Amino acid sequence: MVSIPGGEYHSVAAKSDGTAWAWGYNQNGQLGNGTTKQSTTPVQVSNLSNVKSVAGGGGHSLALTSSGAIWAWGLNSYGQLGNGTTSNSSTPVQVSNLTNGVMISGGVDHSIATTTAGLAWDWGNNQFGQLGNGTTANSSTPVQVSNLTSV
Secondary structure: OOEOOEOOOEEEEEOOOOOEEEEEOOOOOOOOOOOOOOEEEEEEOOOOOOEEEEEEOOOEEEEEEOOOOEEEEEOOOOOOOOOOOOOOEEEEEEOOOOOOEEEEEEOOOEEEEEEOOOOEEEEEOOOOOOOOOOOOOOEEEEEEOOOOOOO
């Protein structure tokens, strides 16, 4: 295993062979296998390879590939998948306008990533300012966290 974080009611894992796996609750497609059926054993996330790390959010999941691309799937009511929509997806969708990812993390209804440039980017629910960009407006695409460099 490369990483094995937990989400709210599900878990995800990245294996050393570059595949991603998930299990648990799946009402919003957070297992990433194209269904909304829960699973008590790991199922492989569809259409992903060269996965370096994974993260679990509230009802969504994230993966970072060796190329620095970031993918997300599951609940997307606040734009936490980062693809410019608020439509759920039971298979991975690429996060828009974000390359050279280094680290990823999932919050309850938002996601965050750092890049090789040392910047932090956040997207999704921003009710309490959790995107860190000086507003409380939700964003379905990544926004740069203000005043934070050399991350």
